[in-house]
Amino acid sequence: MLSFTPIASASISSGKVLGSLLSDIFPQSAKYQQSLSRGRKRISFQGFMKFVQTSCQISVPGVPVSGQAEKPMKFMRDKKVVPEADPPSNEDVIWLYQFLCQSSKLVVLTGAGMSTECGIPDYRSPNGAYSAGFKPITHQEFLHSSRARKRYWARSYAGWRQFTSAQPSSAHIALASLEKAGRIRFMITQNVDRLHHRAGSNPLELHGTVYSVICLDCGFSFCRNLFQDEVKALNPKWAAAIESLDHVNVGSDKSFGMKQRPDGDIEIDEKFWEEDFHIPTCQNCNGMLKPDVVFFGDNVPKERADKALEAAKECDSFLVLGSSVMTMSAYRLVRAAYESGAATAIVNIGPTRADDFVPLKISARLGEILPRVLNAGSLSVPSL
Secondary structure, X not given: OEEXXXXXXXXXXOHHHHHHHHOOEEOOOOOEEEEEEOOEEEEEEOOOEEEEOOOOOOOOOOOXXXXXXXXXXXXXXXXXXXXXXXXXXXXXXXXXXXXXXXXXXXXXXXXXXXXXXXXXXXXXXXXOHHXXXXXXXXXXXXXXXXXXXXXXXXXXXXXHHHHHOXXXXXXXXHHHHHHHOOXXXXXXXXXXXXXXXXXXXXXXXXXXXXXXXXXXXXXXXXXXXXXXXXXXXXXXXXXXXXXHHHHOXXXXXXXXXXXXXXXXXXXXXXXXXXXXXXXXXXXXXXXXXXEEXXXXXXXXXXXXXXXXXXXXXXXXXXXXXXOOOXXXXXXXXXXXXHHOOOEEEEEOOOOOOOOOOOOEEEOOOHHHHHHHHHHOOXXXXXXX
């Protein structure tokens, strides 16, 4: 059995220290035990696989390669939606580096913590919408209440341009770099914002995407931007008033009491949508249109859920990034990977549903720790 002990005093500016830890053999799998070392969780792995050390370093555009602890990035400091967290320590970076290096069939699950660093609010973090008493629309409300549908689409239309202006963070780019280097076997995301795609990844979208609209009657789907155009055509004066908000301070009388919410939602005074707002219907059958996302109270489509579960059961390592895994659709994946013998780890600010059994838990902002992990040295690749 080979156990890894964190080296708190190690300098990550050079690959030499890590190279000495990782150059010969690494655990492939499977069964491991958990113990504590200096208040942190320690992983002991069993089973071995030979790896070779590469001379190629993966770097993230716009991120220093020095490996020294950088100050929090400006885009993070400016976003109140990002939960507070201490900068990741050298020990945190080495732990995550080791976890990545020992993996040959890594599955990554990402959640809202990836997107908060891009200015998109979440629900469950300390700064999330739930803490302010906000409740998202449920699947049942959307189906059975025309008022709820009007409320949803009016607010979503109002927030669309701001939502789509978000840019991928260094964390998104780091994951895309790991994918291109062959370090990630499969990626699953709970996010509906397509920021992973814009960074160059192509994850399985567990909860769908707001970039598509689907008819609940005939199954016809089309691009969200076309839907936005239809809303504008049906509500020209209302749409013009919303677009003028670019030039108005949020919170003023002219802003309709707007406040940004998760997943592209905007809180807006009901008098501006309850009576005069018209929702487009399906051009194919005149049926009810819905964003192609899994609302609260709905189920992930079976084919998609089965594909994610199969990946979780067949991986040798499962890494959760920025998710509390409170939804059953996410929790069951972590649990399945763990019970199948995969090494499991979580990087998230705040508690998660899987804290009781996942051996490695790191509290850090993803945009701070992932670039440092990639810049720490050469990541090993399995020998053929």
